[in-house]
Amino acid sequence: xxxxxxxxxxxxxxxxxxxxxxxxxxxxxxxxxxxxxxxxxxxxxxxxxxxxxxxxxxxxxxxxxxxxxxxxxxxxxxxxxxxxxxxxxxxxxxxxxxxxxxxxxxxxxxxxxxxxxxxxxxxxxxxxxxxxxxxxxxxxxxxxxxxxxxxxxxxxxxxxxxxxxxxxxxxxxxxxxxxxxxxxxxxxxxxxxxxxxxxxxxxxxxxxxxxxxxxxxxxxxxxxxxxxxxx
Amino acid sequence: xxxxxxxxxxxxxxxxxxxxxxxxxxxxxxxxxxxxxxxxxxxxxxxxxxxxxxxxxxxxxxxxxxxxxxxxxxxxxxxxxxxxxxxxxxxxxxxxxxxxxxxxxxxxxxxxxxxxxxxxxxxxxxxx
Numbered sequence: 001x002x003x004x005x006x007x008x009x010x011x012x013x014x015x016x017x018x019x020x021x022x023x024x025x026x027x028x029x030x031x032x033x034x035x036x037x038x039x040x041x042x043x044x045x046x047x048x049x050x051x052x053x054x055x056x057x058x059x060x061x062x063x064x065x066x067x068x069x070x071x072x073x074x075x076x077x078x079x080x081x082x083x084x085x086x087x088x089x090x091x092x093x094x095x096x097x098x099x100x101x102x103x104x105x106x107x108x109x110x111x112x113x114x115x116x117x118x119x120x121x122x123x124x125x126x127x128x129x130x131x132x133x134x135x136x137x138x139x140x141x142x143x144x145x146x147x148x149x150x151x152x153x154x155x156x157x158x159x160x161x162x163x164x165x166x167x168x169x170x171x172x173x174x175x176x177x178x179x180x181x182x183x184x185x186x187x188x189x190x191x192x193x194x195x196x197x198x199x200x201x202x203x204x205x206x207x208x209x210x211x212x213x214x215x216x217x218x219x220x221x222x223x224x225x226x227x228x229x230x231x
Numbered sequence: 232x233x234x235x236x237x238x239x240x241x242x243x244x245x246x247x248x249x250x251x252x253x254x255x256x257x258x259x260x261x262x263x264x265x266x267x268x269x270x271x272x273x274x275x276x277x278x279x280x281x282x283x284x285x286x287x288x289x290x291x292x293x294x295x296x297x298x299x300x301x302x303x304x305x306x307x308x309x310x311x312x313x314x315x316x317x318x319x320x321x322x323x324x325x326x327x328x329x330x331x332x333x334x335x336x337x338x339x340x341x342x343x344x345x346x347x348x349x350x351x352x353x354x355x356x357x358x359x
Contacts, residue, residue: 002294002334047312048297096314096324101294 001049003102003150006138008049010153012040014134015053015176017161022173024163024203029057030177040134054134056174061181063190073231081196084119084210085227087112095219102150105223106143106214113225114144119210121146124227126195126211127161127169128188131176137161137169140214144225168205171195185215185224192228237349241269244283249350252342254288256319257281267321288340290315290354292332293322305345315354329355 001007019035022028040053066076073080089108092098114120121144129140141152146167161169172178172191179187192211194200213226238246245268248255257266257273260282264275273281295313302308311327315338332338338354345351 045297045299047299050296094324096322098314098322101314 004153005150006135006153008041009037010157011049011054011134011138012037012051013153013157013159014131014137014161015040017156017159017165018131018170018174018176018178020162021168021171021203022177025171025173025178025201028173028178029059030173033177035177050133050135053176056132056176056180056184057178059179059181061179061187063186065186065189065193070231079197080231081193081228082231083226084229085113085115085117086225087114087116088222088224090218090222091220093218093221098220101220102139102142104139104143104216104220106140106216106225109223109225110144110214113212113227117210117227117229119227124167124210124212125208126171126192126205127167128171128192128195128211128213129169130184130188130215131170131174132180132184132216134176136216136220139220140216141167143223144212144214163203168208171200171203171205185213185217188213188215189226189228192226196228196230241271245269246349248283248285249342249352252350254286254340254352255283256286256317256321258284258319265317265319265321267317267323284319286317286319286340289318289357290323290338290340291318292316292327292334292336292338292354294334295327295332305348313354323352325351326353327355328353332356 016037022030043051043053046052087109089105091105129137131137138152141147142149147155160166175184192213195205195208195211210229215224245255259273259278261278262276264273266274272279293314293316297309297311299309313327315323315325337357339357341353341355342350343353
């Protein structure tokens with residue numbers, strides 16, 4: 001914030017955007033509980049600048065992904081989704097070893113995944129970033145090149161992550177409003193698969209062909225990016 | 232809080248110096264790189280057995296947060312947790328006391344002892 005001018009209102013808009021999606025997903029923990037940016041800013045402070053509504057939920061949950069070859073998948077009960085690209089990166093471990101807090105490990109994992117898939121951020125129809133905290137999403141948007149450095153806050157505040165936005169993101173409601181069982185990353189892929197298959201119900205992004213899941217682990221230490229597309 | 236191994240072989244000199252209110256860093260004899268926490272090798276060039284040197288005690292706040300929830304029973308919120316860049320180069324995760332130092336502010340080394348634990352390096356604003 002000191003370096004790039006990001007504001008608490010912009011952070012709060014991340015949580016409000018995720019919550020807008022949760023209203024379209026009956027399985028979301030906060031389905032029926034509307035959270036606005038003002039609600040986020042009025043919630044109690046956990047560690048400045050983050051309020052409790054800037055932090056993901058703590059819930060139970062789980063997920064399974066079946067990964068197989070195209071020949072096997074051809075006979076499966078549901079239409080397969082293709083892994084177009086994947087990348088992973090570890091930048092440091094301890095937070096004190098973080099050289100530049102405005103650049104995360106997603107810079108490398110995103111470059112690898114997008115490169116393997118032969119796509120650019122402009123080709124992505126749905127984005128499923130790990131939203132452990134609202135700031136994590138802003139870092140993901142910049143690390144992966146959806147926004148220039150320092151521009152993610154304004155991008156989110158313009159509503160582009162929300163239903164109908166230019167980059168529909170956290171479409172199940174996210175860790176912020178859907179659920180967060182700890183290892184949330186696999187749930188990102190489940191939602192990405194549902195979007196690409198066109199089975200996301202009221203929250204379906206029309207015509208979604210390419211979806212990206214992006215997880216961050218450790219202490220902003222590691223990242224994994226997966227590009228999924230129609231088979 | 233799990234029992235912390237205060238002094239394993241690689242950190243024993245650091246904790247011994249802490250009892251004398253001295254913050255030790257490691258400096259590589261080959262390339263001059265300073266590092267913290269202690270390791271048996273230089274993280275810049277790989278040379279073994281870096282030398283111990285005293286930190287001068289000056290630093291600059293790189294990032295800071297005020298913690299408002301209890302995390303450990305021996306630190307009562309609110310308290311300020313920060314990344315401080317020492318003038319020698321290493322970045323420390325530490326606490327700030329004695330005022331509301333902001334990102335970019337100059338701070339100086341101080342020490343805190345709690346519950347018979349070894350003294351730990353903390354920082355307070357540099358007198359203006």
